[in-house]
Amino acid sequence: MSTAYQPLHHKYRPQRFDQLVGQEAIAATLGHALTSNRIAPAYLFSGPRGTGKTSSARILARSLNCLNSDGPTPEPCGTCELCTTIAAGTALDVIEIDAASNTGVDNIRELIERSRFAPVQARWKVYVVDECHMLSTAAFNALLKTLEEPPPQVVFVLATTDPQRVLPTILSRCQRFDFRRIPLDALEAHLSWIAEQEAIEIQPEAIHVVALRSQGGLRDAESLLDQLSLLPPPIEATAVWDLLGAVPEQELLQLVQAMSSAEPVALLEATRNLLDRGRDPGAVLQGLAGILRDLVLMAAAPDRPELTGVSPQFRDQLPPLAKALGRARLLQWQAQLRGSEQQLRQSVQPRLWLEVLLLGLLAEAPAAAPATSAPVTAAVPSQTAPAITPTPAVPAPSPTPSAAPATAPELPKVAPAAAEGAAPNLAELWQQILGSLELPSTRMLLSQQGQLVRLDANRAVVQVASNWMGMVQSRAALLEQAMAKALGGSRQLVLEASSGGAAPKVQPPPAAVVTPPVINTPSPTPEPTPPAQTRAAPAATPQLPEPVSQAPKPPEPKRPPANTSEPSGLDRQAKNLADFFNGQVLDMDNPEV
CATH class of the missing domain: 1.10.8.60 (Helicase, Ruva Protein; domain 3)
Known part of the structure; x- marks a missing residue:
């Protein structure tokens, strides 16, 4: 008659503490406790699945009751009657309870009543409560007093994979041993x-x-x-x-190489090659995230390949690939992949979304290229300034010198600030920071209303349009996180207003010092509007930080205030929408517009 098949994890279950794999500290502690005969009334074994918790509980029971030893021993014989029956789970004095099936307080009361009887064969009665976190609160409370003061020669061993769900009062009455994952x-x-x-x-x-x-x-x-x-x-x-059902490492490396080429056709061919061979899109995404992590580690420490999780035969391919991609690009890809796994799980077309996601990673690479856009926009204010000066040809009374410095000096204020941020390095870094922002609305807002003007090892100064300062301040935390990702370190974020406040008033004093007695002569030059129109100046000033739309902005607010002193709700909404997109509201009934 053939013997029953025995799985490997049953056949090679450890029989002594020195046979535990990867739990040397726990084996040494329990072995010393057995040698010195210092047996605690209750033990708590916690840790991930398959790390030896239940096996250690059985080894402890055999060590306490081995018949070939006069007392507790860390090396049970494994051949006596008690050792064999405990290993087989048929010993009368070693009771294993599944807490998932015995969760109620009545089950625990029955256990407590049985524990009061003396052992039948063994010296110690051992109760092993597996997955003890499944016990109810009432069951835990019923077990409290017995754990603290159990009957003589009784030991409780509680095993759990989730110690956070065990009551603190239970934890305080047990000696806790945390089983780690095996190296x-x-x-x-x-x-x-x-x-x-x-x-x-x-x-x-x-x-x-x-x-x-x-x-x-x-x-x-x-x-x-x-x-x-x-x-x-x-x-x-x-x-x-x-x-x-996972994706081999070599195929994942080929996929990353296709991504590094920035060729959509090559990337699609590599992706469809994996999917056509039965690879799950979610498994492809998980494997890609792991390879990107390993590449970031190789970019940071090329001489430490053991830190990666790649097999040794493929580790030599990581350093050149990490060097070609660069740390910033790898971190940007990781940020783009964050949260995409849940989207694939919920999608009815995971193949399509995987291809769209990977193609979107290619679009992020050239996003840092438009570094020349900053110098172009920086030069626009200097061109729009002459366009505003011809408009004050309409004579106006002199009581508006205070309104003139409130609008005209703001144009040269933006130009020097933009000139400071017009360096290629600052413009390129600003584009990288914008690319690291997760919310598209925040990215669009800062790309239109903000710019990086100064940067050092401790601070990053960002100039923002004054009318958008409140909204940008509410999203300062997101901007700081994006700076940390793009720049590789945390810096203090300083927001500066590009218009309004005391900053524009720094430049009018030179004009006043040059001709102190003649105040009326320079006043007509910067006066663009009559007194009736000065009331519309606050509505026009929020648009001055945007250089492209400065020329058409002054005429637009001149007419509506003259016709309607109190704009309606629809007009205000249209104006807010135009301000958000840096446009203007056109009056179709007015032929002059």
Whole structure:
């Protein structure tokens, strides 16, 4: 009669503390407690799945009750009657309870009543409560007093994968041991040993992929190895990727190389090659995010390839690719990919959205190219200034000298500020900062109403139109985050108004000092409007920071205030819409417009 099949994670379950994989600190602590006979009434074993919590609870029960030892021992024999029955789960004095099936207070009361009886065969009665975080609050409260003062020769072991859901009063009554994820090297060594014991012909590259994809869980790694053993030998790494449904690293590197070429046709061919071979779009996106992370690490530390998660045979391809792309571009791609996985899951056409997303990454690369746009817009104010000076040909009374410096000096104020930010480096950095903004509305607002004028190691000075200062200040946190992404470090953000306030009044004093006695002669030159029109000046000043639309702005507000002293709600909405898009409101009934 053939014996029943035994899975690898059952067959190679550790039987002593020194056989635990990757939990040396916990094994040493519990072993010393057994040697010194300092047994706590309750233990809490917490950690990710498949890291040895339940196995450690059974080892502790065997160590307390081994018949070949006079007392607790860290090395149970594993052959006596109690050791074998505890390993098989049939011991009368070692009770394992699934808290997910026994969540009520009545189950815990029954457990407490049973714990009052003396052990039948063993020296210690051990209760193992697996997934204890599933117990109700009432069940936890019923267990409190028993955990603190249990009956003699009774030990409680609580195991959980979510210790945050365990009551603090329970945690305070237990000795807590946190099981960590098993390191990659320890996993590879243990899997190689199991493959040797089971005569499984598997390549080291395949073992590395198995250990990498198990994410520190020994049970998951052993189960995957057990599944791979059914394939015809020798087992290669590609077989592991195909079995997992993930995208191989070599194909992901080819996809990134296609993205680096900035050729849409090459990128579409590489993407459809993956999708046509059955790769899931979500798996492609996850693999791409992992490769981009590894490339960022290689760009920051080219001499530390062990920091990456790529297999050793592909690590030599990372440094040249990271150098060709650059850290700024890689970080920008990562920012664009953030949140796209949820969109793919909810979409009925994930293939289409994956292609659209990857093509959108190519559009971000040349976004930093229009660095010449800043010098062009900086020169516009100097050209629009003469266009405004001919308009004051209409004579006006002299009581408006105060209104003249409120509008005319603002034009030279914008020009020097723009000239300071007209350096190619500042303009290019400003475009990179705008590209790092996640909200399109904030990006459009700052591209039209703001510019980077000064930058040093500690501060970044951004000049903003005064009428948009409040809105930009409300989004200052987003702008600081975008600066940190684009510039590679945090800086203090300083917002300066480009018009209004005391800043425009700095330039009128030279004109007043040149001709102090003659005040009436220079006044007609900067006076563009009669007294009736000066009341419309505040409506025109918000548009002065925008250089392209300065010439047509003064005539536009002159006429409506003369006809309507109180604009209607529809007029105000139209004016706000025109201000947002840097345009103007045209009066179709007026033939002069």
